[in-house]
Amino acid sequence: GSSGPSSSASSGKPSGTVIVLAAASLKGAFDKIGKDFELAHPGTTVKFSYGGSSSLATSIKQGVSADVFASANTANMDTVSGDKMTEGTPKIFVRNKLEIVTEAGNPHHIKSVSDLAEPSIKVAVCAPAVPCGAYSSQVFKKAGVTVKPVSEETSVTGVVTKVSLGEADAGVVYVTDVKAGGSKVGGVPIPAKDNVVADYPIARLTDAPNKAGASSFVSYVLSAKGQQVLASYGFMPAASH
Amino acid sequence: MRSSRQPVNLVVLCLAAITALFFIFPLTGLIFRTPWSSMGSVITSKTSTDALRLSLIASLSTTALALCFGFPLAWLLARGRFPGKTLLRGLCTLPMVLPPVVGGIALLLAYGRRGLIGEPLNHAFGISLPFSLPGVIVAEAFVAMPFFVITLESGLRSMNTKLEDAARSLGASRWTVFRRVTLPLIWPSLAAGGVLTWSRALGEFGATITFAGNLPGVTQTAPLAIYVSQSSNMLPEAIGLSLVLVLVSLTVMIVTRDRSST
Amino acid sequence: MRSSRQPVNLVVLCLAAITALFFIFPLTGLIFRTPWSSMGSVITSKTSTDALRLSLIASLSTTALALCFGFPLAWLLARGRFPGKTLLRGLCTLPMVLPPVVGGIALLLAYGRRGLIGEPLNHAFGISLPFSLPGVIVAEAFVAMPFFVITLESGLRSMNTKLEDAARSLGASRWTVFRRVTLPLIWPSLAAGGVLTWSRALGEFGATITFAGNLPGVTQTAPLAIYVSQSSNMLPEAIGLSLVLVLVSLTVMIVTRDRSST
Amino acid sequence: MTGPAGLAADLQLRLDRLSLDAALTVRPGQVAALLGPNGAGKSTVLRALAGLLPLAGGRIVLDGTVLDDPAARTRIPPDKRPVALMFQDYLLFPHLTALENVAFGLRSRGMPKALARARAATAMDRVGLAGLTEARPGALSGGQQQRVAMARALVTEPRLLLLDEPLAALDVSTKTEIRRHLRQLLRSSNSANVLVTHDLLDAVALADQMVVIEDGGIMQSGTPAEVTARPRSRYVADLVGVNLLRGTVAGRAIRLDDGGELLTQGGGPSAGAALAVVPPAAVAVGRKAPERPRPNAWAGQISAVDLMGDRVRVRLDGTPAVIADVSPAAVDELRLDEGGELWAQVAPGDVTVYAP
Amino acid sequence: MTGPAGLAADLQLRLDRLSLDAALTVRPGQVAALLGPNGAGKSTVLRALAGLLPLAGGRIVLDGTVLDDPAARTRIPPDKRPVALMFQDYLLFPHLTALENVAFGLRSRGMPKALARARAATAMDRVGLAGLTEARPGALSGGQQQRVAMARALVTEPRLLLLDEPLAALDVSTKTEIRRHLRQLLRSSNSANVLVTHDLLDAVALADQMVVIEDGGIMQSGTPAEVTARPRSRYVADLVGVNLLRGTVAGRAIRLDDGGELLTQGGGPSAGAALAVVPPAAVAVGRKAPERPRPNAWAGQISAVDLMGDRVRVRLDGTPAVIADVSPAAVDELRLDEGGELWAQVAPGDVTVYAP
Ligand SMILES: Nc1ncnc2c1ncn2[C@@H]1O[C@H](COP(=O)(O)OP(=O)(O)OP(=O)(O)O)[C@@H](O)[C@H]1O
C-alpha cells in the first residue's frame, strides 16, 4: 500500500492523502499550494513527489500509484495521456518563458541573445532533448544567432548552478529560475518576439487511488488562489496568455 | 615486528597526501559555502529530519540485507565451482555500471506494479514496492550490494582456508568455523564491504527516485531531499543538508571503526 | 586440498541464488524492453559511439589514476601510524556518501573557475577543468576512487607482512618486494578495487554532469547520453544504450578476469 | 558399536605426487608411530584420518563406527569425528590468544566458557606455557607455538589422537619432559594414537607399533624392537643407524647384490634372497691391508666423515659400501681424510641375516 | 674495510617477553651454533642480524662494515646487507613455484633470469628436490618445504648466513646427507655462519663455536668440546645428557647446594663454588642398599623411566637427584617402576669438578 486512506467515490468531499507527482521546478510554488489546500480542505494531506518530468512520466507508465501529475512540458504529459493514463485531457495550469541568466551584476555586460554568440562568452544551455533546451533552440533560431554552448545541461538547475558558481558566463533558463536564483544571479529578459512560452499541464491520473482528492487538487491549482501563488513565484497564469 | 622499517616512504607519502587533499578540498569548499546561519533551521526542518531518518533506516537495512544475501553470493563466487561463474560475477556487478536512473527503470520493469515479478507479487500478496520504504531499500540494495559482494569475495579468496580445516578438525561445526574463524579472518574485507555498501546506499539517488519516488516522510531520503532543494534553486539548503549527511556518516564511520579495530 | 568438503551448503546456495536472481531480473527486464530492431542505429549513431568512447577513456583513466594515487593512500591508511588516521579514512570515503550532484558542486567549489584551487590554477597555468575531458575524469575519480582506496586498504591489512620481511632479507629492494611479493599477494583486493572503481566510474552521472557539463563529443559520457535520451522520452534509445554499456563492461570484466585469475 | 574398539583404517587416495595405499590398526590406549622419508605421505595419512582429505577407496572405522567408506558413500565430516589433529605447521588461529586457541576445541564441542578456559589453562600449564596464555601466536617463538598446538589437540581428549611431528621444535629439556608427559597421557587416555616423527627415540619411547611409510605405501611395521632389529629398507637402516646389505644366501656366506660377499655365522634363511645388518660399531677400520687375505675384509675410499658426539662415523665407498663408527681418538691416528683409502673388517658374528 | 672480516655483533633489544643482550663473533668460514631453550631469543638474534628487528643498543659489524649502530643512527636496510636468513617457519612465497622461490634472492640481486633459474635448479638438486621445481609450497610436505627454504637461503651465497633450525623437519637419511652437504658448503664458503639448532649432533658436526642463549643472554660459549665437557646450566647438561650438580668444594669432596655430598678424585678448584658433572652411565643403580655405608651412595625414588634406544634412562629423586642409564636387560631385573626406590652409586673417579 502506498497512498494511505482514500475515498472511493469520484465526487464529494475530498479527504485522505493526495499524491502529486510534480516537476521539480514547481517545488516552491506547489509546497505553498499544498499547505493552502490542506487548510482549505481539512482532513486532506497532500504529498509531493518531485522529480524530472520525464522520470515521473516513466514511473507513471510503470504503474506507480499516484493521483496527480503536473509536468513541466506537454511532451511528457502527452506520453502519459497517450497511454490513456490520465483522466480526460490535461489542463494547462501555468506558463513560463525564457530569460538569459548571468552572474550577479552581469559582469560580461550581456544585453541580448546575440551576445551569447560571442566566442569569449561561455554559455550553458539545456540539452535540446529536454524541454528548456528545445525552447532555447527556438529562441536562438528566432533571434537568428548560432550559439556554441560549453555544456548542454540536462536540467535547468544545471544551467543555474553553472552560472551562479561562475563556471559559465551566461545561460538560458526560465524566468522562474532566475527569480528563484535570487541575488546570486542576474536576469536579462528576452524580448517577446524572440521568446517562447512553455506550457505546464496538470492532470488527474486514471488509476488515482484518491480520485476525489485528485480532482479537488487540480481544481485548486487552477483556481484563482492557486494561480496567485504560482504568479508569486514568477509563473505566468495560464489564463493570461 | 614490523617496526623494523619505516613503513611508508616519501614518494608514497606525497602521492597519498595529494590524493587526500584532492578529496578534502571539495569538502572544504562545501563547508565554506554552507549557510551556517540557517543551518539550524535546515537541520531541524521536518523535511530534513524525515529525510535523514529515512536515509539511515534504508541504508542500514541495505547493509543488513547485503550481509544476509550478499554474503552467500560472495561465498559462492569465491568458493563454489560451477560453469559460468565469471559470467555470474559479471552480471551481479552490472548494477554498478548501469547509470542509476536506468537502474531504477530496470527495477520498475522487474519489480514495479506492471513488472516481471512485481505484477504477480502484487496480485498474489498485494505487495507493491514503488512509493514505499521497502522500495527505497530495494533500490539501494540493487545499486549498493554489488560493492559488498565484490569486496567480500576478494577477502574470501585471499584467506588461508587451512585454518578452517584446523577448526573443523577440532570439532567446530561449519557454523562455528564461520563465526569464530572465517569471520574474524576476513574482518577487514567485511568491514570494507560494509562501509562501501552503506556509503553507496546512503548517497544513492537515481535508482531510488525512479523506482521508489520522492515522497517526503515515506521515500524521500536525504539525497532526494537535497536534489529537490537543489533543483528548486535552493542550493544553500542542499549544501547544508549534504553537510549534515556527511557529518552523520563520518561520525558513524569513526565510531564503528574505533570500536571494531585496534 | 579443499575438495575435502562440499564447499557450499544448501542455505548458502539458496540465499546466493535469490541474490543473483534479484540482480538478474531487472537486467532481463531491460533486455525485454530493448528495441532490438533499432539497436543497430542506436549503437552506430555518432552520439552513442562518442559517448561510449568518452566513457571508456574516462573510466579507464580514472582507474589508472586510482592505481597511481589511490594505492599510496590505501598504503598509508593500512600501514602508516599517525594521529587522525581514522578521521582521514573517513574524510576520504565521504565522496561515496555525498549525493553525486552535490559532489559535483563541491568539485566546482574547489576546482571550478572560481574555486579554491581552480582559480589559482586557472590564473597560473590557464588550466580550466570544467567542460573538458580532464574534468570528467576528475569528477569520476572523486566519486569512484574511494572504492579503490577502501578495498585495497582491507587487502593490505589482511596480508601476511612477514613474507615481505622474508623478501627483504633475500635482498629484494622495497620496489622489488612490492612488485614480486606484495602485489601478487593482494591481487584479489587489487582486482576487486579495480573492478569497483572502474564500474562506478563507468556509471557515474551526477558529479560528471555537474562538474564537467554535458557536451556531446567532449564531456558527454554514456550515462549522460542515456539520461538525455531518457529525459526526452526516448526510453527505448536510453535502454538500448544502457544495454550496450552493460555489454561492454561485462565483456571487459570477463576477459580481464579470465586472463588474470585461475 | 559394531566392531572392535580403536582404529582400523585402510586408506587409498591420490595427490599430485603421491598415491597412498596404507592400512593401519591401532587399539585404544596404544600408539602407532608413523615414520618415513619426507614426502612419503605421513601427514597425508593424518589428514585423511581426520576427514580433511576424501578417500578414493578403503575405509576408516573408529570404535566400530564407520567414519569414511567411499564405496558406501559414507563420510562423517571432520567436526563430527572424535578426532584431534596436531598439524605439522601448527595452524594456530592468529586472531585468538594462546589460551583461546587451546580452548577452541572444547568451546566448539559446547563446553561452557569458564570451564573450557580453566581446562585450557591446565593443558597449557602441562606443556610449560603457564605464563603465555594471553600471547597471540604471532608473538610466540617456534617451540612455544608448537606447544600451544599440542595443548590444543590434547585438551579435547579425542578417541583418535593424531600428532604430526609434535616434538620437532622443542628444546632438549622440554622435549624430554613432554615426551614423558605424552607417554603417560597416551597410555592412560584409552584413545587410539597416531604419532608422526622422524626421531627413533620418540618411536621407541612412545610407540607400541612402528609403521614405516615410503612413497605412499607401508614398507614395514611391527613393534619398535622388531623394526629396529630387522630393517627392511635403506631408510629404516639409516633411522636405526646400521648398515643394511642386500644379497643372496650362499651357504654360510651371503653374496651381495652390489658385489662382494660376507661370511656370516649362519642362523638366517638357508637359501634365497636375504638382508644382512652390520652395526657400524662392528666395522673395524685400519689404514693397512690385513697381512694375509681374510674373509670379510675389504678396502674402500672414505667418502664422508661425520662427528656424532662421542664417536666419528666414517662412510666407506667400497664393495660393499659401509659406515663404520670409530672413536674420536682414532680419527687423527687413522688420518681420516675424505678420499683416502681404508680397510674395513667385520667379524662374521656381527652380521645378522634375515629374509627380506 | 675498517675491521676484521666476519661478524662482530653486540645485540641489545627488547620484546614483550624478552630482553636480549648478546654478543657474537664469527670469523669467515666458521660456524657458530646457537642453542638454548624455547623462547630464549635465538630466532630474535637472527632477525636482528638480518636487519628485520631494530636494535635498541649495541652494534653489528660485518666484514668491517657497520650494519647497525643505533648510537650512531647507522642502519643498513635488510636488502642492502649481504645476509641470507632461513626462517624457522620457512616463509616461502605461496604464489611462486619452488624454483621461483629459490631463484628469488638471485633475481632480486639482479641476476639474469635464465642464469638465476639454472643456479636455483642446481641448489634444489643439492637438497634432493630436483623433481619438485614446479610445485607450489602449499603442495609440498613439511620436509620438502624446509629444503626449499634452505636452498633459497644457500643459493644467494651471502657473507653472513643465518639458518634457523634448518634440519628439524628432515627425515634421518636426508638429515645426514644435508648435514654433510652443509658442512662442506659452510667450510668452503668463506661466509660467517650462524646456525640455530636444538640438536647437539648438528652443533658438534657443523659448528666451530657453540653459543648457548638462555633468557636473552649468553649463558655459555666455546668450542663444542669445551661446552660439552663443562656444562654451566641445567639446559646444557640436558643437551649433553649428563648430571650437573652445583656445590661448594670441601676438601676432596663437594658439598651440594641441594643437599648431599659427593666424594671426588680432586683436580678441580681447591675451594669455593663448583660444578660437578656425572655421566648417567657412571651412575650404578641397584635395589638394595650397599652392605656397609659407603661414600657416594644414596637412595632415591624413581620418578621417570625413559627408553633411549639402546639404553634406559632412569630418573632418581634423591639427594641429589640424578639420571642413570641402565641396559635394557637390567630393566626387568631391577623392577623399574615409577615410585619405587633404588640405590645409586658413583665412583669418585667419574665425578668431574670445575669452577662455575
Ligand atoms: N596439497 C597437495 N597437493 C598435491 N600434492 C601434495 C599436497 N600436499 C602434499 N602433497 C605431496 O604429497 C606427498 C606427501 O606429502 P606429505 O605431506 O603427506 O608428506 P610427509 O610424509 O608428511 O612428509 P614430511 O616428513 O616432509 O612432513 C609429497 O610428495 C607432497 O609433495
Ligand SMILES: Nc1ncnc2c1ncn2[C@@H]1O[C@H](COP(=O)(O)OP(=O)(O)OP(=O)(O)O)[C@@H](O)[C@H]1O
Ligand atoms: N613479535 C613478537 N612480539 C613480542 N614477543 C615476541 C615476538 N616474537 C617472539 N617474542 C618472544 O620473544 C621470546 C624469544 O623468541 P624467539 O623466537 O627468539 O625464541 P627462540 O629462541 O627462537 O625459541 P624457539 O626455540 O622456540 O624457536 C619468546 O618469549 C617470544 O614469546
Ligand SMILES: [Mg+2]
Ligand atoms: Mg608431514
Ligand SMILES: [Mg+2]
Ligand atoms: Mg626460534
